[in-house]
Amino acid sequence: MHSNKNNLMCVDDISESETLDSLSLITANSFSLTGEVQNNKNLLFAIVHHSSNAVVITDTKRRILYANKKFEDISGYKLEEVLWQNPRVLKSKKTPRSTYQDMNSSLSQGKDWHGEFINTHKDGTEYIEKATITIIRDNSGKSLYYLAEKTDITALKIAQKEIYSLAYYDTLTGLPNRTHFVEKLNEKIATIDDNYEVRFSVLFADLNRFKTINDTCGHLSGDMALREVARRFKSVIGGEDILARIGGDEFILVHDHTSGSCPSELARKLSDSLLEPLSIHGNDHHVGVSIGSASYPDDGVTLEQLLQFADIAMYEAKSSNRFYYAYKDATGSQSQRQFYITTRIEKAIDRNELYLVYQPKIDLKTKQIIGAEALLRWREPELGVVSPAEFIPIAERCGFMNDIGFWVIEQVCCQLKKWQESGVHLPGSLAVNLSIQQLDHSDFLPIITAILDRFDVYPKHIELEVTESMLMTNPQQTSEMLAMLAKCGFTISIDDFGTGYSSLAYLKDINASVLKIDKSFIEGVSSKTNAKTIVESIVQMAHNLGMTVVAEGVEDKLQVSFLKDIECDIAQGFFFSKPMNAQKFERYLSNLESK
Known part of the structure; x- marks a missing residue:
């Protein structure tokens, strides 16, 4: 065994020239390269050796012929320690048997394989790898090598x-x-x-x-x-x-x-x-x-x-x-109250009992307002102000949220028009919550665009908030509708993140650009280390997807300080302002402009 001038290890009974030719064949089969790069075998070595992914090459008997620098970093083993050995030297006995069975089945059928391993570092610690194993063939189709590309996803899995x-x-x-x-x-x-x-x-x-x-x-x-x-x-x-x-x-x-x-x-x-x-x-x-x-x-x-x-x-x-x-x-009285709300909520719009309040969202870097959220409220003559947490589930259960939801959008557009005509400027967009019944409505898109057209409001001024649970109710239909809304210019926001499935994977399909961390996460950042770790992980992952992050329910200086430290973008909560009616919010905006 010896080193070539690129510091790549080769085995004694395979000449350097043969190894270069083999890796050249593997690289040429695995990547689309220009003729100039493909002919420069030493450059190909350097590309593979310094790849950000671990690269392991075995022969068809699964003996390791080559491993790059990233492999050494992730596993702790030097190449000379694993040459000619089976990759099972890394085995932790934690990877399910079915994973190996699936891998062997795919490779024996001549198919590439994708999966995850739980392996053991040289120092005994365990780590998790996402792996892709590709079969490299010669021009006749004969299998020559297995090329494994691996990424350490341990930190991601822990998060x-x-x-x-x-x-x-x-x-x-x-x-x-x-x-x-x-x-x-x-x-x-x-x-x-x-x-x-x-x-x-x-x-x-x-x-x-x-x-x-x-x-x-x-x-x-x-x-x-x-x-x-x-x-x-x-x-x-x-x-x-x-x-x-x-x-x-x-x-x-x-x-x-x-x-x-x-x-x-x-x-x-x-x-x-x-x-x-x-x-x-x-x-x-x-x-x-x-x-x-x-x-x-x-x-x-x-x-x-x-x-x-x-x-x-x-x-x-x-x-x-x-x-x-x-x-x-x-x-008793509670069952009577539930029944009373059920009978009254349907006509709440006609009786002018519903109204909106507005809560500002603050840019944590500039400390300036960067938008707001419109929140629904109900003042019932007999019951007084009824909490949305009480009447919205009843309205959804009774099928009234379509009418209520479209009324909210209409009121938001009407208010934006009034502010525009009176010279009141709202920076950013105004967010509204959607219900699953609205997204399931066959004419939702033409209805909402018609409302905006009637008040001369552009989609860019409206942010549509949906919860994770809504996305999972009818994933394909919901994702398609949200993708169309994003294409029209609406901002799509994922509300209450962390209270549902907590997966960022589906966000790519719906072009969501804003992620709102649920207030239950924010409550603990002032005193609980694990809550801080979780919130920071969410912010980092959302930023990696190019999303803006909003923290909900911010109530004290410690929370604000922490959110600034982890570069959270926007905050919303009582620390900055309670929700206000339209007149108070208009004065709030005017006071900001005068400062």
């Missing part, structure tokens, strides 16, 4: 795992979060396939007197209490039950049962698990729980029905000072 964990698990208790729970419940319902012999219940649990701990002892004590409650709840549920924390002091679980008394028996166990006081910093705290349940198929057969009815039953238990209520027994 994706952390993003998945933050997106699907509660960082405080380690329990599944709402997104994870909804997915699992949907899967469970789908597998039943109208088999009403199967029975299970959804139990919604809300802690009592928890707020007292937060108010008197602080949020750190409250966090300790929630972790202890989660531990106790896990100790009494069955192995097949799914327990999740969905926010604040609310827990939810799915429980399989064989009799109608099973839900109440489990509710009793959950309640009894809190009879012993919680000991926090030497002080005893007594908390209770209010639990509501809805059963499949007696109370409902869809996810929406079961969640809604379990929630109603829980409020019924809380309002009546009982630890448990089954939905079939719940007839």
Whole structure:
């Protein structure tokens, strides 16, 4: 074995000339090169040797003939240590057997192969590689070599795992979060396939007197209490039950049962698990729980029905000072409120009860406003201001979001026109949220363009926000519609990133140019290291895709400072401004222009 003048290792029984010819053949078969470059074999060596990807060449017996510098960097092995050896010297025993079976099958059939390996570095640490193995043939078609090109994706995999964990698990208790729970419940319902012999219940649990701990002892004590409650709840549920924390002091679980008394028996166990006081910093705290349940198929057969009815039953238990209520027994004010909202929301537009508020988005580098988001609100005569989190799901469930969504777009265009005519300048674009019902509407594109034409508003002035879950509902149709909207000039924004599938892959297909990090991620950056790591990873990956990143729910200076440090582009939240009605927002813009 010796080195040529390009410092490339060759084996003793293959002459330097033959090795150069072999690599020349491999390179010529693998890349489209000019005649001048192809004839300069030493230059070809240099190109391969200094490639940013690891390159490994084996003969047809899978013996290593050559490996470039990047391979040495990634694996820790020098070329002379692995020459003539099978690449299995890197094997960690963590790569699934099916991966090797698929690779061997493809190569034996004369096909190239793409996949991932979990390999072992010389120092014993593990790393993950994305590999492409290409068969190199001579002019007669005979296989001569295998060319493997590998990329170290360990850091990417770790970041994706952390993003998945933050997106699907509660960082405080380690329990599944709402997104994870909804997915699992949907899967469970789908597998039943109208088999009403199967029975299970959804139990919604809300802690009592928890707020007292937060108010008197602080949020750190409250966090300790929630972790202890989660531990106790896990100790009494069955192995097949799914327990999740969905926010604040609310827990939810799915429980399989064989009799109608099973839900109440489990509710009793959950309640009894809190009879012993919680000991926090030497002080005893007594908390209770209010639990509501809805059963499949007696109370409902869809996810929406079961969640809604379990929630109603829980409020019924809380309002009546009982630890448990089954939905079939719940007839209190909460169920009446849900019914009342259902009957009133359809006519809310006609009664002029809906209105918009506007929240500015701030460029973190220049500290200047760079756009705004229009947010929907409802002031109902009897109920007062109803939270969007309460009435929008009902409107979607009842099929009213098409009318409401198009009304929002019309109001936004009308307001932009008014500001333009009065000389008020809004930098950037005005964002609106879309619903899946709008995207599914067969005439969505002509309707929205007609609205813009009526008010002389250009698509570049409108930013359309969609959530990850919307993209997954009907991926192909939704992606095609968003791609057409982007082609028309609309800005496409992915809202609440991290609360759904947390994958950046689909963004390429829809030409999304803005990514909004959900406020649940931002809340933890002031105190939690893992939250900082996740947010920074999202910003870096989005920037690599050429996307602008907006942080939602920014509420304090520490969050702003951190976001600036990681070069997040835009921030939105109460730290800068609460949402304002059109008149206040107009004054806000005017004051900025006068400074």
